[in-house]
Amino acid sequence: MTTATLQNVERLLHTGPGGPTDPGLADHLDLHGPVVLPSHDDPAWAQALRAEVAASGLSGRGGGGFPAAAKWDSVLRSNRRPVVVVNAMEGEPASAKDRALLAWSPHLVLDGAELVAALSGARSVVVCVADDRDDSARAVRRAVAERTRAGSPRSLSIERPPARYVTGEESALVSWLERHDARPVLRVDKSVPLRVGRRPVLLHNAETLAQVALIARHGSAWFRQLGTADAPGSTLVTVSGGVRTPGVVEVELGTPVDQVVGRCGPTGPISGYLLGGYGGAWLAPELGSTPLAPDPLARAGATLGVGIVIALPATSCGIAEASRIARWMAGESAGQCGPCVFGLPAIADDLERLAAGRADAGVLARIDERSRSVAGRGACRHPDGVARMVRSALQVFAADAAAHAAGRPCDGRHEPSVLVFPAPAPAPALALAPAPAPALTGGAS
Amino acid sequence: MSTRTAVRVPVHLRVRVDPVACDAYGYCAELLPERVTLDEWGYPVVDGTPVGQELVELATRAAAECPRRAFHLDQVAGGR
Numbered sequence: 460m461t462t463a464t465l466q467n468v469e470r471l472l473h474t475g476p477g478g479p480t481d482p483g484l485a486d487h488l489d490l491h492g493p494v495v496l497p498s499h500d501d502p503a504w505a506q507a508l509r510a511e512v513a514a515s516g517l518s519g520r521g522g523g524g525f526p527a528a529a530k531w532d533s534v535l536r537s538n539r540r541p542v543v544v545v546n547a548m549e550g551e552p553a554s555a556k557d558r559a560l561l562a563w564s565p566h567l568v569l570d571g572a573e574l575v576a577a578l579s580g581a582r583s584v585v586v587c588v589a590d591d592r593d594d595s596a597r598a599v600r601r602a603v604a605e606r607t608r609a610g611s612p613r614s615l616s617i618e619r620p621p622a623r624y625v626t627g628e629e630s631a632l633v634s635w636l637e638r639h640d641a642r643p644v645l646r647v648d649k650s651v652p653l654r655v656g657r658r659p660v661l662l663h664n665a666e667t668l669a670q671v672a673l674i675a676r677h678g679s680a681w682f683r684q685l686g687t688a689d690a691p692g693s694t695l696v697t698v699s700g701g702v703r704t705p706g707v708v709e710v711e712l713g714t715p716v717d718q719v720v721g722r723c724g725p726t727g728p729i730s731g732y733l734l735g736g737y738g739g740a741w742l743a744p745e746l747g748s749t750p751l752a753p754d755p756l757a758r759a760g761a762t763l764g765v766g767i768v769i770a771l772p773a774t775s776c777g778i779a780e781a782s783r784i785a786r787w788m789a790g791e792s793a794g795q796c797g798p799c800v801f802g803l804p805a806i807a808d809d810l811e812r813l814a815a816g817r818a819d820a821g822v823l824a825r826i827d828e829r830s831r832s833v834a835g836r837g838a839c840r841h842p843d844g845v846a847r848m849v850r851s852a853l854q855v856f857a858a859d860a861a862a863h864a865a866g867r868p869c870d871g872r873h874e875p876s877v878l879v880f881p882a883p884a885p886a887p888a889l890a891l892a893p894a895p896a897p898a899l900t901g902g903a904s
Numbered sequence: 905m906s907t908r909t910a911v912r913v914p915v916h917l918r919v920r921v922d923p924v925a926c927d928a929y930g931y932c933a934e935l936l937p938e939r940v941t942l943d944e945w946g947y948p949v950v951d952g953t954p955v956g957q958e959l960v961e962l963a964t965r966a967a968a969e970c971p972r973r974a975f976h977l978d979q980v981a982g983g984r
Contacts, residue, residue, distance in 0.1 A: 645924050647978075796923035797947035832943055838924045 468685060468693045468709045471669050472563055481598070484605040487566035494570050494676055497577050498612040505578040512671060515679035516691040521546055521627075521664030522736070522765045524753050527671065534579060534652050534659045542658045543576045544636065545569075545586040547595065547665040548620065548627035551736040552787075552879045553767045556695035557665045559707040561588070561595040564669065565602040569615065571668025573606075574675050576613050579661055583614040587632055589622035591881075622881070624737075624791035628839050629653065631793065633660050642793040643839035664765075666695055686712035690752035694766050698723040700733075700877040701772030710751065717747035720770045728773040731855050735764020737784045738844020740851035741777065760851055769877065776871030778859055780878060781852035782810035787880050788845045799842040802833035806849055813860065816868030823853060823864050916954035918980050919963055923947075925974035932975045935966040948975070 473490060474482075482490065497504050513528035534541045545568060549557040560568060572584045586603070588596045596617060603615040618636060620626050626641040633653040635641040644653075652659035663671075670692060674682050683691040690712040696719055699705040703724035710719050716732055732742040740761040742749065749759045756763050771777055789803035809826045812818040830846035837843070853860050859869060919939050921932070928946035938959055940948045955963045955977065963977045 645922055647920075797926060797928055797945055798923065798943065801945040801947075802943075832949065836921075836923055836947070836949070838922075 468711055470673055470685075470693050470709060471560060471567065471666065471695060472707070472709045474563055481562075482564065482566065484566055484602070484609060487564070491567065491570075491672075492676055494574070494672060496570075496573050496611075500580055501577070508574065508578050508675060511679050512674055515674045515682040516689075517667070517670050517674060517682065518690070518753070519664060520666035520670065520694060520766065524763065527663065527667055530663070531575070531579060531661065533650055534661045537652065537659045539658055541579050541581045541652075541661045542655055543572050543579070543581045543584045544632065544655075544660050544662040545572050545584065545665055545668060546627060546629070546632060546662055547586060547588050547599075548622075548632060549589065549592075549765075550622070550624040550627035550791075551765050551767060552624075552881055553697060553699055553733075553736060553769055554765050555697045556707050556766055558592065558595050560665055560669055560695065561598045565598045566606075567669040567672045568665045569599075569602055569606060569668075570672035570675070571663070571670070572615075573611065573613055574671055575661060575663065575668065581613070581661065583616070585636065586615070586617045587620055587636075588617060589626070590619040591622040624788070625793045625839065625841055628841070629662055630839065633662065636660075642795055643837075643841070645838040666766075687750065687752055689754055694751075694763075696751065696766040696768055698768050698770070699879070700768075700770035701726045701729060701775075702770055712752045713750040713755075715748045716742065716751050716768060719751055719768055720747075725770060726772060729770045730773040730775070731771045731777050732761075733769040733771065733780075733848070734767065735762040736767045736844070737788055738841065738848055739764045739767065740847050741771075741781070741855040742851075743855045760854070762847070772874075772877065774871055775874045775877060776814060776859065776869050777852055777856035778810065778863055779814040779872035779874075780876060781849060781856075782807060782814050783876055783878060783880070785810050785845055785849055788841070788848075792841060793839075796837040796842075798833040798836040802829055803842060803845055805829055806833075806845070810849065810852075813863050814868060814872050816863050816866050818864055820864070823860060826853065915979050915981055917960060917963065918952060918954055918978050919950050919966070920976045920978050921948050921950055922972075922974040922976065925972045927972050927974070929971050931969050931971070932966040935969065936962050939963070940966070954980075 509528055517527045518524045519527055547557040576584050586599050599617050620635045621641050625631050628643050630644040631641050634644050636655050686692045693709050694712050695707055695709055697707050708722055729744050734740055734742050742761045746759045749755050753763050785807040789807045792799045794800055806829050809822050813822050830849045833842040834846040930942055930946055932948050933940040933942045940950050943949055967975045967977045
């Protein structure tokens with residue numbers, strides 16, 4: 460595939476001539492066309508849809524990148540009807556795609572959820588929207604009410620779990636639905652489906668379901684007209700940082716990273732890209748032509764994650780920005796596992812001292828060693844993500860890191876952060892809180 | 905007399921820590937230093953190396969004596 464020019468893709472964000480205008484069910488059907496939604500179990504139809512989605516090569520858009528159709532198999536083997544969970548939590552601060560999708564096309568997401576429900580025999584669909592996202596919740600409630608009035612045979616409902624980074628993690632979200640405890644659960648065997656009550660859970664990211672709704676209408680060949688053989692289709696990307704028009708764009712998978720950023724108008728030279736999210740990885744500017752797709756990004760040491768691209772302006776300090784992410788992510792730990800509770804703050808401490816040029820000689824080795832140590836030792840992959848982000852920062856900004864370690868900080872650390880950080884979450888229940896710092900009285904520098 | 909060939913399913917033993925349950929008592933590292941080290945905060949780091957016959961008794965004891973029941977000796981089918 461060649462991607463010489465960046466084309467405007469409008470599949471998910473197709474809005475019709477009037478632009479995005481809070482589309483109702485009738486508008487939605489006018490725009491996207493009808494979709495077959497059996498009201499009773501229909502094995503032949505289910506088999507055909509499963510085959511079509513498998514042929515499309517659709518992978519999950521929630522960060523895991525697991526083939527969507529394969530996810531159904533473990534649940535379909537169960538003899539109980541599953542419950543379909545729509546993950547629209549979007550705990551990644553730099554992501555806005557779920558919000559965009561629910562604002563522009565809530566019915567596309569619900570089409571996908573109902574299709575997966577019909578395919579798997581599920582009779583209920585639960586849409587999870589964070590408790591601080593009232594606009595998205597309103598859009599979902601309205602769409603659910605319309606579909607219920609239109610006679611949907613399935614029970615559609617909305618839940619509002621707490622807006623925290625880890626709540627969007629699959630096992631944490633299911634744990635919240637089950638017992639209102641939004642903390643990840645250790646899963647020894649991931650092929651055993653999560654359950655709510657006795658029902659196995661079929662959980663998908665909102666965008667994945669919207670893609671299923673399009674594949675059900677137009678087929679796998681249509682889906683594959685965009686993207687690469689390994690990473691077919693389009694995807695939503697949230698672009699921010701040093702760009703004039705930050706926001707959500709829909710692009711063909713395989714589009715070079717720098718072209719995706721180019722579409723949002725870079726404000727100046729870029730010294731790196733953060734890919735995937737706060738638990739993602741930094742990409743060096745020389746690798747800006749890397750195709751935005753899982754495999755090429757993995758080869759470049761990065762990740763697609765939930766489709767986040769943050770362009771770091773050359774005037775900023777990458778180490779300082781990495782330290783801010785590490786600090787925030789440390790505060791977002793669920794507080795359950797020692798390596799995460801103690802390791803992440805220690806890594807953030809060192810990164811802050813490094814950015815300020817006040818670190819000791821062993822700082823780089825210590826950050827690297829601790830990052831390696833915490834990875835893979837939590838119940839969830841929260842520490843792994845932070846470790847990956849931190850280690851990639853030390854590689855991509857290696858020259859800066861060496862200078863800062865030698866006591867020469869850069870002015871970039873005083874630049875305002877290009878990153879978004881939601882208000883600090885309340886301290887995790889089980890974390891050991893450090894002693895409060897003495898209050899500063901006047902004369903702050 | 906007929907000879908029978910036993911069908912052997914390769915199974916080996918591996919230690920595993922439940923990080924949620926673990927409270928860094930450190931007994932596992934004392935009992936089984938061959939497979940467990942402690943990080944700077946006292947939490948165990950286990951390697952994925954199979955636990956051989958010579959270590960099974962100690963590994964079993966480490967699992968039994970963990971105050972949080974966070975240390976496990978798992979049977980893993982097949983070689984990896």
